[in-house]
Amino acid sequence: MSQIDISTIKTPPQCCADFCLIPMGIDSASVSPFIAQVQTLLKASGLQYSMHANGTTVEGPWDEVMKVIGQAHGMLHDQGTVRVHTDIRVGSRTDKHETARSKVASVEKILSGQ
Template sequence: MAVAELCLFPLGTESPSVGRYLEPVIEVIEKSGLKYMVCPMGTVVEGSVDEILELVKKCHEAILKAGAKRVVISLKIDDRIDKPLSIEGKLGV
């Protein structure tokens, strides 16, 4: 199980407010069935690397479909094979 932080930045928008572009992205994440946590500067998800990469692809499509003319994606993946990872473990909970 991997833990990833995903941040999508819509560019080419008419306003500095980007909530309307990110709402469909959150819907995609919710529908993915992966464990996730929305944070102030990104979203953390838990799953296999393949599941996470497929989710990133769907999020990319969703933000463009929402009207963003350009998108920058920041993705960090922590994948360990020596012990289980979880969102709570990364938070020290």
């Protein structure tokens, strides 16, 4: 089997990631204070994002999206959270520019019968 030169493989230029960050080993069942801090971080990042009941959708350049999710981990670790777990679903496409909002609008258009 031939070796792969990973230095030549690029990441996609854009992505849309849905993530659910879970601080573990905390004193309360409520994670709202932690999520509020993550939302503040996302706002400061300048990336497009939208919080929903079970996570957050963030979109933008692949490296920036992954970096801000990593920064969320780092921020909580710096504040004493020993373990942080995150589930992430990431989508990318190269045939057209797509946003989280445009994906929802596409389904809503079908539902409205247009």
